[in-house]
Amino acid sequence: MSIDILNVTKRFKTFTALDAVNLHIPGGQLVALLGPSGSGKTTLLRIIAGLDWPDSGEVRFDGQDALARSVRERNVGFVFQHYALFRHMNVFENVAFGLRVRKGADKLPEAAIREKVNQLLSLVQIDWLADRRPNQLSGGQRQRVALARALAISPRILLLDEPFGALDAKVRKELRRWLRNLHEELPVTSVLVTHDQEEALELADTVVVMGKGRIEQVGSPQEVYDAPATAFVHDFIGESLSLPARVSGGRLHVGAGETALDPQGVEDGPVRILARPHDVDFAEPDAAPVRGRVLAVRTFGPTRRADIVLGDGDIVEAAVPPGIHPAVGAQIGLVPRRYRVFPTA
Amino acid sequence: MITETLSLPVGRQRSVIPGFGITLGLTLTWLSVIVLLPLSALFIKTSEISLERFIAIVTSTRTLHALQVSFGLSLAAAVLNLIFGTIVVWALVRYDFPFRRVVDAIIDIPFALPTAVAGIALTSLYAENGWVGSLLAPLGIKVAFTQLGILVALIFIGLPFVVRTVQPVLADLDAELEEAAASLGASRWETIRRVVLPAILPALLTGFALAFARAVGEYGSVIFIAGNLPGQTEIAPLLIVIRLEEFRYADATAIACVMLLASFTLLLLINRLQRWSEMRGTGA
Numbered sequence: 090m091s092i093d094i095l096n097v098t099k100r101f102k103t104f105t106a107l108d109a110v111n112l113h114i115p116g117g118q119l120v121a122l123l124g125p126s127g128s129g130k131t132t133l134l135r136i137i138a139g140l141d142w143p144d145s146g147e148v149r150f151d152g153q154d155a156l157a158r159s160v161r162e163r164n165v166g167f168v169f170q171h172y173a174l175f176r177h178m179n180v181f182e183n184v185a186f187g188l189r190v191r192k193g194a195d196k197l198p199e200a201a202i203r204e205k206v207n208q209l210l211s212l213v214q215i216d217w218l219a220d221r222r223p224n225q226l227s228g229g230q231r232q233r234v235a236l237a238r239a240l241a242i243s244p245r246i247l248l249l250d251e252p253f254g255a256l257d258a259k260v261r262k263e264l265r266r267w268l269r270n271l272h273e274e275l276p277v278t279s280v281l282v283t284h285d286q287e288e289a290l291e292l293a294d295t296v297v298v299m300g301k302g303r304i305e306q307v308g309s310p311q312e313v314y315d316a317p318a319t320a321f322v323h324d325f326i327g328e329s330l331s332l333p334a335r336v337s338g339g340r341l342h343v344g345a346g347e348t349a350l351d352p353q354g355v356e357d358g359p360v361r362i363l364a365r366p367h368d369v370d371f372a373e374p375d376a377a378p379v380r381g382r383v384l385a386v387r388t389f390g391p392t393r394r395a396d397i398v399l400g401d402g403d404i405v406e407a408a409v410p411p412g413i414h415p416a417v418g419a420q421i422g423l424v425p426r427r428y429r430v431f432p433t434a
Numbered sequence: 435m436i437t438e439t440l441s442l443p444v445g446r447q448r449s450v451i452p453g454f455g456i457t458l459g460l461t462l463t464w465l466s467v468i469v470l471l472p473l474s475a476l477f478i479k480t481s482e483i484s485l486e487r488f489i490a491i492v493t494s495t496r497t498l499h500a501l502q503v504s505f506g507l508s509l510a511a512a513v514l515n516l517i518f519g520t521i522v523v524w525a526l527v528r529y530d531f532p533f534r535r536v537v538d539a540i541i542d543i544p545f546a547l548p549t550a551v552a553g554i555a556l557t558s559l560y561a562e563n564g565w566v567g568s569l570l571a572p573l574g575i576k577v578a579f580t581q582l583g584i585l586v587a588l589i590f591i592g593l594p595f596v597v598r599t600v601q602p603v604l605a606d607l608d609a610e611l612e613e614a615a616a617s618l619g620a621s622r623w624e625t626i627r628r629v630v631l632p633a634i635l636p637a638l639l640t641g642f643a644l645a646f647a648r649a650v651g652e653y654g655s656v657i658f659i660a661g662n663l664p665g666q667t668e669i670a671p672l673l674i675v676i677r678l679e680e681f682r683y684a685d686a687t688a689i690a691c692v693m694l695l696a697s698f699t700l701l702l703l704i705n706r707l708q709r710w711s712e713m714r715g716t717g718a
Contacts, residue, residue: 140613160616167617173610177632187618190628242618 090151090245090278091116092137097146099132106132107143108302114295116151119272119279121293123286125325129302130282131250137280138248139163150245163246166239166277170251172231174223180234181219184209187242209237212271229260236268240275247279253288261285265292286326290314298322320431323363330369330405332362332379332425333433341378341430344400348378353430364428366394366408371415377422381405383415397421476694480687491688496664497673501689504670505696507581508649511588515645516638519596526597527604541597544590549654556587557659579661584669587655592645599641603634635711643704650697 092114099107106129114120122130135141137148139160148155155163174183182189184206188197197205210216213233223231232252239247252268253261269292272279283289289296290310298305298313298321305325306318317323324331334343336357341350343362350362374380381397386409388394393409407423415421480488491497525531526538544552560567560577567578577583607630615625631638653671660667670693677686 138617140617160613161619161621163617164619165617167614169610169614171608171610173608173614175611175615175629175632186615186620186628190615190618190620190624192621238614238618 092246092278092280093147093149093152094133094137095147095149097133097136097143097148099129099136099141099143105302107136109146110302110304112297112304112307114278114280116278117276118294119269119281119292120295120297121289122280122282122297122299123284123289123326124299124305125284127301128299130284130299133299134248134250134280134282137246138165138167140167164242164244166242166244166247168232168235168239168247168249168252170254172223172228172235172255174231174234174238176223179220179222180210180215180226181206183223183234184237184241186238205241206237209241212240212274213237214267227260228256229264232256232264236271244277247277249279249281251282251284254283254285261288268292290326298325300325317363317429320361320363320429323429323431328366328406330364330366330407330425332364332399332405332423333359333401333403334362334430335359336430343379346378350378350425350428351430355430355432359433360430361433362425362428362430364425366406368425368427369407370424370426371407371410371413372422372424374420374422377424379423379425381421381423383417383419383421385417386415395421397423473694476687476690479683480691483684483688487684488688491685492692496668497670497689497692499665500668500670500673501692501696503581503584503668504650504693505700507584507588507669508646508652511585511592511649512642512646514585514589515592515596516642519593519641519645520600520638522593523597523600523604527601541594543594544592545594549591549652550658552590553587553655553658556583556590556655560586560659578659579663579667581667583659583661584656584667587659588649588652591652591655592649595644595648596638596641599644600634600637603637604630607633632711636708639704639708639711643701643708646704647697647701650693 092112094110094112094114097107097110098105108129110129110133112133122133124130132141136143137155139155139158139162142156150163175186178186185202188202188205191197207216207219210219213236215230215233215237218226218230218234223234226234236252253264256264265288281289281292290313293310295307296310296313297307300321306313306322308316308318313322314327317326323329332343334341334348336342336352336355338357339352341348341352341360341362343350352360379399381399384396384398384404386393386395395407395409395415396404397407398404405423409415483491522541526534526541557578558564560570560583562568562571562576562578564578567576570577575582577586611629611633612625615629616622620628651671653669653675656669657672660669660672662668662672670689674686674689674693677683677689
C-alpha cells in the first residue's frame with residue numbers, strides 16, 4: 090500500500106511541526122524518517138497513523154483519502170518507543186488483543202486466534218515467553234511483543250516510532266538486523282521514525298531527512314550520505330568539517346585569502362564549505378587553501394582527530410591521515426579533496 | 435543491643451534500605467497505642483456481659499435494623515460514589531475546561547467541612563421547604579428524615595475518597611496505551627473496558643473501601659438529616675450513643691463489636707479483591 094502526503098501542515102499553538110510537507114511512500118518499502126528532535130518526524134508518523142490530524146493537507150493510502158477514517162479503521166500497526174504494552178495482560182493476550190476486539194463477521198474463533206498468536210510469537214522468536222507479563226521481560230523482548238501485537242491485525246502499513254530508542258546499543262543493533270529480515274519476509278509498507286542516522290542508513294530503502302517541519306531530502310541511504318542536498322543534511326548525516334567562507338566575484342575566499350577552490354556555482358555572499366573529515370588532506374601551511382594551528386590531537390581506536398583553530402578563531406575537527414603526526418601548536422594546512430559549498434542561510 | 439545485632443545469624447540479608455528493625459518497632463508501638471489499645475478496651479468492656487445477654491442485645495430488632503441501615507446504606511453510597519466519582523475523575527483528568535482547578539478544589543470540601551455543618555446544610559436543602567426538597571416534594575420524593583436522606587449524606591462525605599484515590603492513577607495512565615488499543619481496532623468502549631478500567635481497578639477498589647469505611651462510621655452529618663426514628667432511620671453509631679447516654683456501656687460496646695467485626699470482614703474482602711485485581715493475568 091502506497092502512502093501520499095500532500096501539503097500537510099500541522100501547528101501546535103505557535104510551533105509549526107509540519108510546514109506544507111509533500112511525500113510519496115511507495116508500497117512495500119521500508120522508509121525511515123530521519124531528523125533531530127523537533128523536526129516533525131513523529132508528528133508526521135502520528136498523522137499517517139490517525140493519532141493526530143493535520144491542520145491542512147491530505148493523506149492518501151493507495152490514492153484513497155485516509156483522513157476521513159479514524160485510527161481504528163485505518164488498519165495500521167503502530168509500534169511505540171516505550172512499547173505501550175498492556176501491563177495487566179500476559180504476552181499472549183497482548184498479541185491477541187487486536188483479534189479479540191474484532192466485531193461481527195471479522196471475529197475469529199478462539200482456535201484461530203490461538204494459532205495466529207502462536208505463529209506471530211514464533212515469528213518474533215519469543216514463543217517461550219507467552220505466559221509472562223510485560224514487566225517480566227527485557228526491553229528488547231518487550232519491543233518484540235509490541236511488534237507482534239501490531240502485526241496481529243495484518244496491517245496494511247506498519248509504523249514504528251523510534252522503536253529501538255529505549256534499548257541499549259547492542260540489542261538495538263541486533264533488533265535492527267532482525268527487523269530488516271522481517272521486512273524481507275513480510276514486505277508490508279513500513280515507516281520508521283528515528284533520530285539515529287546509523288539506524289536509518291542501515292535499515293531503510295529510502296531515507297527522508299527532516300528538519301524544522303520540512304523535508305530536506307529524500308533518497309537512498311547512499312544518496313543522502315554522498316550527495317547531501319542541503320547544508321542541513323550534510324551536517325546532520327555523517328560527520329562534517331565546516332569552514333566558514335565567502336564567495337565574491339566568483340572566487341572562494343577563506344579568511345583573508347583567496348583560494349583555488351571551486352565555488353560550485355554559488356552566488357556571491359557568505360557560504361560554508363562542508364566536507365567529510367576523511368575527505369580533507371593535511372598539507373604544508375603555505376600550499377593549502379585553509380590554514381590553522383593544531384590545538385589538540387585525540388586518538389580513538391584506529392582513527393585520530395585533530396582540533397584545528399583557524400585564523401579567525403573557528404575550531405574545526407579533521408581526521409588525521411595515517412602517517413602524519415601533527416604536533417600540537419604547529420601550523421598546518423587543510424586541503425579539502427571532496428567538498429560542497431552551501432550559501433549560509 | 436549492639437552485641438545482639440552483631441551475633442545475628444549469618445543468614446540475615448543485607449539490604450540497601452536499612453532501618454527495618456526500628457521502623458517496624460515504631461510501627462507496632464504506634465499501632466498498639468493508637469489503634470489496638472482502644473479496640474481491646476472495647477472487647478474487654480463487652481466481655482463484662484454474658485454471652486446470652488450479648489446475643490440478646492445484638493439480635494434485638496432495633497439493633498439489627500440499625501446495623502442493616504448502616505451497612506446497607508453505606509454500601510449503596512459507596513457504590514454510587516464509585517460510579518459517579520469515576521466519572522468526576524475522568525472529567526477532571528481528561529478534559530481541560532474553565533475553572534477546572536476550582537472544581538478540583540471543591541471535591542475536597544467534604545473532607546474539611548465539620549460533619550455537623552454538612553448535616554445541617556443538607557437537611558435545610560432537602561427538607562420539604564428547602565431549595566431541593568421543595569422541588570422533589572411535588573414528585574412525591576421525600577429526602578430529609580428518610581433513608582434517602584441518610585444516603586445523600588453518606589454520598590456527600592464519601593465522594594472525595596473515591597476521587598482522590600483514583601485521580602492520580604488515571605492521570606499517570608499512559609495515553610499511549612489507549613492509542614495502541616485504538617490502533618489495534620478497539621472501539622472507545624472496548625478500550626475503556628479492556629485497557630483503562632483494569633489499570634485503575636485496584637485504585638477503584640481502594641476508593642470504594644475508603645468511602646465505605648467512612649460511611650459506616652459516619653455520625654455527625656447523618657443524625658441531622660436522618661430523623662432518627664428507631665426501626666426506620668436510626669443508624670448504628672447513633673444507637674451506640676443513645677446507649678451510652680443511658681449509661682448502658684456494655685450494650686454500646688456490644689453493638690460496636692459487631693460493627694467492628696463486620697467492617698473488618700468486609701474490608702478484608704475488598705482487600706483480597708484488590709490483591710486479586712493487581713495479580714490478575716500473571717499466570718494463565
